[in-house]
Amino acid sequence: MTYSELKLCATRSAFEAVPNPRLKLDLPGVAARIAAEGLPVIDARVMLIAGERHEVTISRDGRVLIKLTDPDAARRVFERVRGWIGAT
């Protein structure tokens, strides 16, 4: 699965990455992998919200939103997210 470059979203308050093509993630499976790392995760059926400060949103179609404005920190979080969702 291929992701776009991590981009600052239009509201300048988060970074976003979009898979091409869109995915159909197994969200409960992803949630289990996040929880196994000891991180809090909320399963809202069509998306997961994860992290100590709910800083990561993962949609069922694979879109990832990281509520950080520092690009280096966002990139580090995204690398972790790729592991959760099995992206290469």
Add this chain to the structure above:
Amino acid sequence: MARGVMLMSGGIDSPVSLHLLLRQGHEMMAVHMDNRPFTDDSPLEKVVDHLEILRQRYRQPIPLYVLPHGPTQITLMRQTDRHVGCVLCRRFMWRSAERIAEREGATFLATGESLGQVASQTLSNMRSATASVQLPIVRPLVGFDKLEIEAVARSIGTYGISTRPGLCCQAVPDRPATKSHLLQIEKEEERVDVDQILDDVVRHAVRM
């Protein structure tokens, strides 16, 4: 003059709407539905700053009630049709505001809505959303266009606050319904325990 409750989002419209009601001499209080974790901290921070400007301008205390809305959104996302999520969300916002109004002796609710701006503001969606409450709803901006609203926001000093960076609601579905039918909405809502949700929301309200 009457006592009213204004729903404040942190956006451009609601402080302008509140300004118009305060200018008429109404005694107003504000309700902010705290949508975290589907947003970030910025909407609440913006509402706090909007109110500070309007408190100084009108020398009114304008109490702010912050009500948790994120848990409601999670319940709705898990148990109801996403297509009508925005309408259901609005119904819970209105009901929550009405609970606060009843507690505070307010006789009307108010909002910054104007027709046709976003999915929740089509006429049929407004009808479906507001059928959930009994108190009259006042929409001072209903006939304004966006440029007019922005001009007033700039003149009262709230525009710069509203346009600071901030996360949009992540709970908005990809294709929100623009035309809803009240019966369909009410049936969908039967999937959740409305009174239990509202009791929880009001129990966790914080007055600022």
